[in-house]
Amino acid sequence: MCTEWKIGVYALQPSDRPDAREAREVRMGLLTNLKDSISKVTDRLFADSEPKRIGIYGPPNAGKTTLANRIAIDWAGDTVGPESHIPHETRRARRKENVTIERNNQTVTIDVVDTPGVTTKVDYKEFLDHDMEKEDAVRRSREATEGVAEAMHWLREDVDGVIYVLDSTQDPFTQVNTMLIGIIESRDLPVLIFANKTDLEDANVQQVANAFPQHETVPLSALEGNNMDEVYDKIAEYFG
């Protein structure tokens, strides 16, 4: 852990000679890969004792918290945090540890991490539409920006797999989705795409599946609890 952290800081050194940097980047590439392979081996060795940390990512309002709560209630008898139609309700990554999911004759233990919806912009004025005083809106947007930064950090350092939640009634071809999936792929993390809100009339699961053909898409309604059997099968299959 300690060495990993040092490598990260080293990579951040902003300015030095380009040739030295290039050499270092090659070295770092090798180091990172070596580190990755080692950690993959150790992950396997400790598979039983150390739960996989599964990050729930996706744009604001996709239903990430609703899903995290459903998983937590189904398997740990408890919720993760409040759901809301107001964007950025989740402004801190919240974790539910040691959620053990039983599938057929297999059990998987995961830590479920519910993250704030990732975005590249936050304007406090948008919160004013939700009947909020300016002061509240400003505080809320500041917490939201901190939360998004934290979620990006988790993605680079602290998650072992990703559930990417999308609202199937919305266009999946957004920049944030493209970037996030690219970041997840570059880290070689196992990822499942969840096409949520299938209970709504204009849900279009096929459109979600078409947007990310390189990944498996699972339709569900986190709110109604539809298709949760397949959801848990896939979680066990991908993250077990």
Added chain:
Amino acid sequence: MPEAKPTNNDSASADEGVQIDLISGARMDGLASMEKIRLILDSVRDGKIVILEEGLSPEEESRLIEVTMSEINPDGFTGLEIETYPSTQAATKGLLDRIMGRESTKKLTVIGPANQIKTLHKDETLISALVSRK
């Protein structure tokens, strides 16, 4: 939007129009990740539109989001709008590139201030954006 800070002489001023910087891949290649991010954010916070010939790596995009978030403040900067073509990579990424941790990221990228640029349309071959003067 509040008045753009006219600290920089070559920053685009409201009545002159919108400044667009097209940055070549060669120029970006000479910069470290954090220098690229600084260059982009400084330009965007100055009200400029930045077009990168070769875009950023996923790692750099991730850090760009993180640093952007830390610089958003209620009375000025509301973040950025960024557009690239949806990538069709993954399968086409070479084995050596993967082993070496290199990503093929050569994709045109448009970045601007969130309150001045609005994406009108985007698909695999076209990005259409509306830029307003503020």
